[in-house]
Amino acid sequence: MAEIPAPHAGGTADLGGLAVSRIGFGAMQLERLHGDRDAAIALLHRAVELGVNHVDTAQFYGDGFVNGVIRDAYRDATGGSDSSDGSGVIVVSKVGATPDTGGRVPLRLAQRPDELRASVEDNLKSLGLDRIPVVNLRRADSGPGLRAEGDQVVDLDDQLAVMTALRDEGKIGAIGLSAVSLDTLRRALPAGVVCVQNSYSLVAREDEELLALCVAENIAWVPFFPLGGAFPGLPKVTDAPEVHAAAEALGVTPAQIGLAWLLHHTPNTVLIPGTADPAHLAANVAAGAIRLDPATLAALDAVKSRTGDFEL
Template sequence: MTSNTTPAPNDTATGAPRAGGAGQLGGLTVSRIGYGAMQLERLHADRDAAIVLLRRAVELGVDHVDTAQFYGDGFVNGVIRDAFRPGDGVVVVSKVGADPDPGGPIPLRPAQRPEQLRASVEDNLKSLGLDQIPVVNLRRLDTGPGLRAEGDQVVDLDDQLAVMTALRDEGKIGALGLSSVTPDGLRRAIPAGVACVQNAYSLVSRGDEEMLRLCTGQGIAWMPFFPLGGAFPGMPKVADDPAVRVAARSLGCTPSQVGLAWLLHRAPNVLLIPGTASPAHLEANVAAGTIELDDTAMAALDAAESRSTDVALG
């Protein structure tokens, strides 16, 4: 789904201004605001609406999308395959490390073993209709909210990197990223080449400041998931923070837009992948890229209480 067209640095392949400006991802120039596709599962009963939403993202200057085969057990990847055209120049970022588990307490189960990682890449290639996935994130289960590995799912990072770099050498993936990884894990992986890191991080949950600094220094894209917090019980919400609400009133925007704008201002290597099933929310998320936060506003937001929560789901 990538394009042979070479757009101007600040424009997408379709000629639209890049949402949030231009950033770097695995040697590719992309919009700093992308789209996290997980919430497309909510449109399972209205596939046409899901396709329309993705087409609207392209119109708004979004040119990278975050997905996984385990989102809707292949449904989301299938929508992405049908929605995007080669001329759109959309960079697909997928992830491996879990498999669908529709009958489980949550619809995921760990899939950390090297043979499972390879099988997941093959499944993603098939459902996306691609010969190569531009970026694939290895979802570790070391940190952050979500699954934890047990038994034979506890796999050494070096063994996982070996299969992922082999898949890159084979041309099945273009670049390698990491998700839910510790600073030590990232340092171990850097020699293998790391394009991006996806960890939970937001204005009100800044436990990974060390990771952000490490990524910034290494030129690795920082792609926070749950950028607005509140994804699980016990997680603080960006929109509830008093400093965020004050800034939103002053700027004439929503608290969620302030939270996204703060992330973009936090470091130059930040790329956002907010997700939504609503066209209106999609437009609001993209518009956050136009919000200017001056030094006074940033100082007030930086001083907001930082609360880090590690919520285990299973």
């Protein structure tokens, strides 16, 4: 078994002028700890101990529960204000959807400018912040996931106008985008986009051209579903024989290989894997210490990208 250094967050990357750990923490799965708030808070503390200073959240995660746990866990680190000065945990949130507990899926889109503003206000309140360092506008240009219909089909310029106004008002520090197309990113560049969150993994690389634009524009690339397979019908990184071969050779797990490949693929990649389990958290962070040699990288690069047949 190859010797891997102790878990750490894999160095730092630039996120709109903020130095964030390349392996952050996606907080969505904290909702699973709804019945054990102390465990959720302990997990967030453990993330910091492992070197994580970047937490990704949204008001619609657990209908405010997750944001409340983050507020309580990091109250001292954030000081109840903007944590973007590098002295504490950098909390990134997103807008563009809202809970829909009685719906076919637990979310519905909230794309209108008034809904975006209201969501930022809700995030500020639940997080206990005066300003959120980065807020991602979650569109519906790319899947998998919801598609906009009716009054939820909103022009990008109208959305960016309210996001820019919120930035000018000091309520958000910077603007990110999520679930967007290449054309949308190109149109949004003048607004000053600092990150893009799209579904992307070793086995689902349809956004390679969009990723190249992010590299060229110094925009952080924050892939969600980094191991694929988040829904039935979607390809899974851990099903690829090449991933298993690399994991066996290095004495690590296939999931860690999938995360490590993303970090090696482009220097602007920032990961936000989520979990509700401390051991899984440590394993995710340890992926930042894995070094892939050129031959292993070439074998992984050759893995075929597949779209799957998932439909919401």
